[in-house]
Amino acid sequence: MTSSPEHVAPEADHADKARTVLQRVADLRAWLFLAFLILGFEIWSRVSFGGTFLFNPFNIQSIAVFAVAPLLLATGQTFVIISGGIDLSMGFIMGLAAVVAAHVINWATPGMGLGFAVIFGALVAVLVAAIPGLVNGMLVAFLKVPPFIGTLGMFGVARGVAFLLAGGTTVPVKNEVFAALGNSRLYGVPYIIMVTAVFVVIMHYLLSQTKFGQHNYAIGANAQAARRAGINIKWHLLRLYVLSGMCAGLAGVLYAARFSAGAAQAGEPLLLDSVAAVVIGGASLFGGSGTILGTVAGALVIAVIQYGLVFINVAPFWQFISVGVVIIISVLIDQAQRRFSGGRQSE
Amino acid sequence: MTATPLLEVRHLSKNFGPVQALSDLSMMVRAGEVVALAGDNGAGKTTLIKAISGVYQPSGGEILLKGKAVSFASPQEARDQGIETIYQDLALADNLTIGANIFLGREPMRRAFGILPVLDRAKMAEAAKSTMALLDFHVSRLEAPVSNFSGGQRQAVAIGRAVYWNAQILIMDEPTAALGVPEQRKVIQLIHQLKAQGRGVIFISHNLQDIFAVADRIVVLRRGVRAGERRIAETTHDEVVKLMVGG
Numbered sequence: 001m002t003s004s005p006e007h008v009a010p011e012a013d014h015a016d017k018a019r020t021v022l023q024r025v026a027d028l029r030a031w032l033f034l035a036f037l038i039l040g041f042e043i044w045s046r047v048s049f050g051g052t053f054l055f056n057p058f059n060i061q062s063i064a065v066f067a068v069a070p071l072l073l074a075t076g077q078t079f080v081i082i083s084g085g086i087d088l089s090m091g092f093i094m095g096l097a098a099v100v101a102a103h104v105i106n107w108a109t110p111g112m113g114l115g116f117a118v119i120f121g122a123l124v125a126v127l128v129a130a131i132p133g134l135v136n137g138m139l140v141a142f143l144k145v146p147p148f149i150g151t152l153g154m155f156g157v158a159r160g161v162a163f164l165l166a167g168g169t170t171v172p173v174k175n176e177v178f179a180a181l182g183n184s185r186l187y188g189v190p191y192i193i194m195v196t197a198v199f200v201v202i203m204h205y206l207l208s209q210t211k212f213g214q215h216n217y218a219i220g221a222n223a224q225a226a227r228r229a230g231i232n233i234k235w236h237l238l239r240l241y242v243l244s245g246m247c248a249g250l251a252g253v254l255y256a257a258r259f260s261a262g263a264a265q266a267g268e269p270l271l272l273d274s275v276a277a278v279v280i281g282g283a284s285l286f287g288g289s290g291t292i293l294g295t296v297a298g299a300l301v302i303a304v305i306q307y308g309l310v311f312i313n314v315a316p317f318w319q320f321i322s323v324g325v326v327i328i329i330s331v332l333i334d335q336a337q338r339r340f341s342g343g344r345q346s347e
Numbered sequence: 348m349t350a351t352p353l354l355e356v357r358h359l360s361k362n363f364g365p366v367q368a369l370s371d372l373s374m375m376v377r378a379g380e381v382v383a384l385a386g387d388n389g390a391g392k393t394t395l396i397k398a399i400s401g402v403y404q405p406s407g408g409e410i411l412l413k414g415k416a417v418s419f420a421s422p423q424e425a426r427d428q429g430i431e432t433i434y435q436d437l438a439l440a441d442n443l444t445i446g447a448n449i450f451l452g453r454e455p456m457r458r459a460f461g462i463l464p465v466l467d468r469a470k471m472a473e474a475a476k477s478t479m480a481l482l483d484f485h486v487s488r489l490e491a492p493v494s495n496f497s498g499g500q501r502q503a504v505a506i507g508r509a510v511y512w513n514a515q516i517l518i519m520d521e522p523t524a525a526l527g528v529p530e531q532r533k534v535i536q537l538i539h540q541l542k543a544q545g546r547g548v549i550f551i552s553h554n555l556q557d558i559f560a561v562a563d564r565i566v567v568l569r570r571g572v573r574a575g576e577r578r579i580a581e582t583t584h585d586e587v588v589k590l591m592v593g594g
């Protein structure tokens with residue numbers, strides 16, 4: 001018996017190109033959505049105030065500053081969600097880091113001087129943020145605790161510790177360099193945006209160009225296949241949750257810099273925004289898909305909605321409704337797309 | 348036969364507590380030979396291949412690889428020595444490309460701008476293309492996730508990965524069971540390809556049609572012992588069925 005070669009039929013190939021194009025469009029949906037949203041606000045702004053929304057540098061900057069903390073949380077959350085998990089503790093890890101940064105910088109400033117105290121305080125805060133991340137990782141990787149439960153427990157622990165360390169109030173920071181980091185600009189660009197941009201690029205690289213990122217996708221899609229391929233899943237998950245803790249840590253440091261104060265509840269309202277940004281950005285809560293680029297768009301969508309609604313003078317509660325609706329739409333699109341293009345092709 | 352067999356199993360036995368899943372089983376696979384394992388449910392087929400592939404430690408007997416006695420503490424060790432087991436659904440990460448699946452866990456890296464280490468996707472795609480061509484599957488969609496492919500093609504990807512990493516012996520537990528008829532035919536073609544490349548194949552099947560289409564020999568198990576072994580060219584469906592049910 002001879003075997004006849006298996007050629008892909010030309011029509012199948014054609015249908016396939018269409019599918020690929022559609023896939024690309026779907027991957028970019030958060031960016032498309034962002035563009036429509038901005039266009040909408042632009043039109044509204046011109047019609048009702050006769051002024052521009054988008055081409056006002058103040059607006060752009062405000063939106064970007066607004067997006068910093070949720071985006072930092074969301075980059076870490078993107079990795080966790082792709083792996084098939086979720087990190088609910090990020091908000092309070094962020095608060096914990098903000099309080100730790102405030103205390104350590106206050107303590108170190110007299111001895112080290114302004115600049116070194118900031119560097120030292122930021123490092124300590126990010127390392128402290130890694131500890132709850134490490135515990136999350138151990139719970140999920142070694143004790144097989146579902147991520148939702150394990151990180152929910154850590155949510156409570158980090159919250160309690162942060163409030164205890166802060167003595168129940170906010171901790172003001174007296175350090176001009178730190179305040180400048182949070183509020184000054186270089187060539188018109190705020191430092192915190194530069195720091196965030198660099199960090200996001202590094203996270204994009206980590207997810208899309210390294211073995212760690214590749215294994216993250218594989219584990220999210222089929223943990224058993226990943227294990228069989230020789231990937232050390234426990235070690236991966238441990239590092240993954242440490243990474244997400246450190247993202248929250250950085251967000252906490254930048255928060256403390258911006259307000260010259262550490263507050264335990266700094267990240268409380270941001271956790272859900274971060275999950276929303278990841279989902280709007282095209283990741284699936286079932287794991288296995290998502291990109292940092294999509295998450296950036298997702299975070300910007302949320303920031304534009306929140307800022308834009310204030311800008312056009314709508315009661316602030318509409319923010320919750322709008323963001324909620326966008327999340328639901330994103331999930332529906334994701335499921336439709338899954339049904340359409342995820343289906344196996346038999347020929 | 349003069350050449351040393353690729354794989355030889357001598358007097359292998361395996362018990363799970365009081366359950367004797369396999370006793371005194373001997374068989375061999377030569378290079379370029381396809382051996383089918385058949386038998387009723389619970390006959391011990393899966394236990395046999397798991398003992399060969401390092402999942403179970405045999406309770407007795409020995410396994411020889413190219414004439415040398417070996418023992419595998421884990422499936423990884425068996426794989427390192429060229430014995431690869433193809434699983435139906437556990438094998439692939441659906442969201443990754445063919446290349447990424449072939450290299451999963453051992454991704455090649457290159458340096459972007461001469462310094463920054465990044466995944467070498469071009470190399471993965473190239474290897475995917477040539478490996479799949481080796482199996483007579485000509486795929487043009489090297490950037491598509493494997494979820495876009497059909498069951499038979501995915502089976503080919505799993506086999507392709509083993510072939511790329513130079514597996515000498517491929518073990519398949521009911522490779523056609525979950526597939527439609529045209530897809531089954533493709534998997535049979537794949538096994539022909541592997542045979543032509545001089546690899547040894549052991550496959551479990553309930554489908555006598557498949558077995559007679561591709562196997563050189565059939566080993567029939569019954570309640571953990573070898574009920575018989577026949578060269579496919581010298582036996583019939585009837586005889587095989589009789590061996591399976593006993594009598």
Ligand SMILES: Nc1ncnc2c1ncn2[C@@H]1O[C@H](COP(=O)(O)OP(=O)(O)O)[C@@H](O)[C@H]1O
Nearest residue numbers: 363366368386387388389390391392393394395
């Ligand atoms: N892990 C195990 N623990 C206990 N008994 C087992 C185990 N695996 C298989 N067996 C027993 O060994 C016998 C052979 O099983 P198996 O190798 O799965 O047969 P087959 O694959 O031919 O259907 C059966 O009686 C089965 O119940």
Ligand SMILES: [Mg+2]
Nearest residue numbers: 389392393394
């Ligand atoms: Mg079985």
